[in-house]
Amino acid sequence: MNKLKSKHLLGIKDLSIEEIELIFDTAKMFKEVLSRPIKKVPSLRHITIANIFFENSTRTKLSFELAEKRLSADIINFSSSLSSIIKGESLLDTINNILVMKVDMIVMRHPSAGAPHFISDKINASIINAGDGTHEHPTQALLDSFSIKEKLGSLKGKKIAIIGDILHSRVAISNIYSLQKLGAEVMLCGPKTLMPKFISEFGVMIENDIKKALKWCDVANVLRIQLERQEIKYFPSLREYSLYFGINKKLLDKINKDIIIMHPGPINRGIEISSDVADSKNSIILNQVENGVAIRMAVMYLLSLNNNQ
Amino acid sequence: MLKSKLFDKKRLDITINRLCHQLIENHSNFKDSLLIGLQPRGIFLQNRIIKTINKVLSIEVPSGYLDTTFYRDDFRTKEVPKAKETFMPYLVDNKNVIIIDDVLFTGRTVRSAMEGIMNFGRPNKIELLVLIDRKFSRHIPVEPTYYGRRINTLTSQKIIVNLTEQGFEKDNIWITNNE
Structure with missing residues (x-):
């Protein structure tokens, strides 16, 4: 197996053992990349990723952001406290407004369980669930x-x-x-x-x-x-x-x-x-943080193989 | 499917021997040299080269290996195999690097390999050694410094490399016509 079945990562529930093993094998290779003098590969240079966080996060957000940069993706960051959400914009409107700016992948954290699943049916971009309420991470x-x-x-x-x-x-x-x-x-x-x-x-x-x-x-x-x-x-x-x-x-x-x-x-x-x-x-505990970057690089790299918009 | 043999074991041994002597001519004691085999089959060729040089000079040639998957420009449009291991025990700063692969076709793998190598420092120079150079098929201006055999091929033709390291009984390299 060289590819994941879906272009989204919404939860572990939908992943097969083979897909989890593929992510691990790829993450192992990215971990080696992170030990090089230049810790960057050009794999995602065609891809724009939006990090959309409707909830506070330090580690996950930093880890995703660093993983995206190591993969050479262009990134935009969005957090709800600084956005038009407080002016009353709906989730789908917010996402669609971001997507017309030609975003290929969305990393989303949301306080409501199922929010990324709801969005994934309605858009072309890949969605990575960075935590939805008390559901999955x-x-x-x-x-x-x-x-x-x-x-x-x-x-x-x-x-x-x-x-x-x-x-x-x-x-x-x-x-x-x-x-x-x-x-x-x-x-x-x-x-x-x-x-x-x-x-x-x-x-x-x-x-x-x-x-x-x-x-x-x-x-x-x-x-x-x-x-x-x-x-x-x-x-x-x-x-x-x-x-x-x-x-x-x-x-x-x-x-x-x-x-x-x-x-x-x-x-x-x-x-x-x-x-x-x-x-x-x-x-x-610190190995977990270190491995987080490699795992997220692997997930984004593998999802990008299924994202040919 | 038409199939003709390019190398059998005897011919392969002679060619690898010759390539090793060409390397020794240019790199003498390999003090500032570094062999980098490309995953997957470049490594098999590299190991044979290291063994042969060791027999002639009784030295262990510095080496590593590289997987180019993350540097490829076609990974989203083509079926790309799973990423494999990279092992670079040395920095390439000021080294005379020799990239080793089995077949040179479009040149895209070598381009991505060069990009990968530059991530480990600034080499003094980069050379390229291939067993088979497929002429008239380049997409990128890349030429080998050393080659085992140079052949004219059509894009539709394929080179099949079967080495004992891959589990085959005998070394055989074929060119086939896909009809």
Whole structure:
């Protein structure tokens, strides 16, 4: 397989194992490109990409922007707080106005689940979902799986615990799809109030005791408590959350097992994870950020092969 | 399909031997030289060249290999194979680089290879070694510095390279007419 089936990347759900492997193989080649004295290839010099962010982002936006520049694409950036959205323009109007400026690819983050799917039916450009509400965040899941594969060689039979605020996490859902497709076992761990109602239908294990989850897993992917999405109180206090679900060195020492620590960022240090764990030798948090650029280069490069407008 | 043989093992060995001696003539001890094989089949040819030079001079010639996929100008219009590995253990600054490939046809692969190589520094010069030079088919003014055999071909004809490194029983290189 040399190509992806679709010209959009809307979620991991629609990707086949072969497509995920193709993205990984291509990302590996781009990772080598990023270690060269000149870290740039001319592959996307014919392509214009719009980064449309209706929600705040630091890492994802920077990572996409850097990946686009490394591929020699022309880029325009758009964020909703500085745009006509606040004047009442609809999503489709905004997108169509950007597209008439001859944009070939759109990287979009939106607070509503399904927003990129809605747009993808109506336009010719390729769409990459950079996070839609609490639904999917495919490039994050790809870079997470890629980082685990890089560290452990394979995901087959590996035990991955996703710990924290599952209810508000698009990273968790995309990760479940990706990890299961690649043959890993997935456990979700967090307070009952932060566990979505029908999540067990995904075929994942649910655990409310962090010690048990850590004893079980090879990799702990720790998620951020998304206070900005929590309109009601899901737990009494951050201190209590940290006490029951925070990962610190003392806890890991008790378990006495080498567990790979991941976090999609941004980290609330001292809440879901302590600094000595986030910065420890078992942490691959910074590798995740580094791999993010290579994964996004691979996705955009492969989608451009299907984008002959 | 008409098929005629350009190389068998014996002829291939003689030609590679001759190419190696031409390289030794120009690069003597290969101190400032760097062989860069192009993925995929240029690497097989490069490895044979390195082995032969090693037999003659007892030196390990500095080498690397390059995949040109990300530098191609036709990757969106043509069926392009999956990107392969690049391995460049040396910077090319002030090196005399020799690009190695099996067949020179339109010259586009060599153009993209030169662009790729420039990303690893500024070479002193770049030479090109190919086993087969297909005359009258160039899209770009690229000529080989060393060639094994120069042949007249039609665009419709194809060169089939079967080497033992690819899993074939014997080395054979053919030219075919696609009727």
